[in-house]
Amino acid sequence: MIETIVLDIGETIIRDDRYWASWADWLDVPRHTLSALVGAVVAQGRDNADALRLVRPGIDVGAEYRAREAAGRGEHLDETDLYPDVRPGLTALCRLGVRVVVAGNQTRRAGELLRDLDLPADLVVTSGEWGVAKPHPEFFRRVLDVADAAPSATLYVGDHPANDVFPAKAAGLRTAHIRRGPWGHLWADDPDVVGAADWRIDSLTDLAESLEE
Structure with missing residues (x-):
């Protein structure tokens, strides 16, 4: 579970x-x-x-x-940068009673900007704040520290096989590969990705529906 x-x-x-x-x-x-x-x-x-x-x-x-x-031309994030399924998808996951964490390779500033968006998540953290980035195993040890769950009960969702699916799997986590962005589309049907991903999804609402079944 x-x-x-x-x-x-x-x-x-x-x-x-x-x-x-x-x-x-x-x-x-x-x-x-x-x-x-x-x-x-x-x-x-x-x-x-x-x-x-x-x-x-x-x-x-x-x-x-x-x-x-x-120069005042640094990072910026607002609601328009979110994929349209993010809020409904995260909300649906929260309704399932699971802990929802957002953790990826981004700067400290990106972490601040994401938290300002007040996403329906229990925690938002970035590699810049942790001082270690994917695919390093230490990143996934940090993931498990904040997951408050066993590796087999923790699911990592990402688009990039080498940064997300494969290292998360190696750390003992369950994995979901999302088909979007250049990485997600390019490797969606790669046999290694198909073999490593416990779920293959097109949207976050797909994931919530799959877990609810």
Whole structure:
């Protein structure tokens, strides 16, 4: 029985459109160019930040991030960045009586912005706040610390096989792969993903309905 559901952030509950568009504007390249490069590095199994390094070789991503913040062009999240099924999906999960945690690879600032949205979740936390990121096993040890449930009773939901499904499975958690965003669509029917995911879903409301059955 699932007691706690932990959800990834980027392309699971929030769209990354604004994130990459803002980087393209900051680096003064067409948005489509950077978007296409993100897709290319994803298909190659590389870090998506490599798209920024292709646009500007030698870039210090952390330094540029701080420069954006200082210029008033830093991270921003609002209701329009949420996928439309997020609030109804999380609400439905809460009604099932499970603990709902949002935990993914994001900055400290993103954590603050997400908490300001007052999502129907028991906890929102980011890798930037923990000081460790997926797919490192320590991230999933932290997940279990806040899950308040055994690994077999904890379900991790995400779109990225290498960052979400496979390392969560290796940590003993149950897993759900969501088909959305570039990673979710690209690897949705990959045999390894199909074999590792306990659930394969198209939306968070799908997940709530599946768990209710």
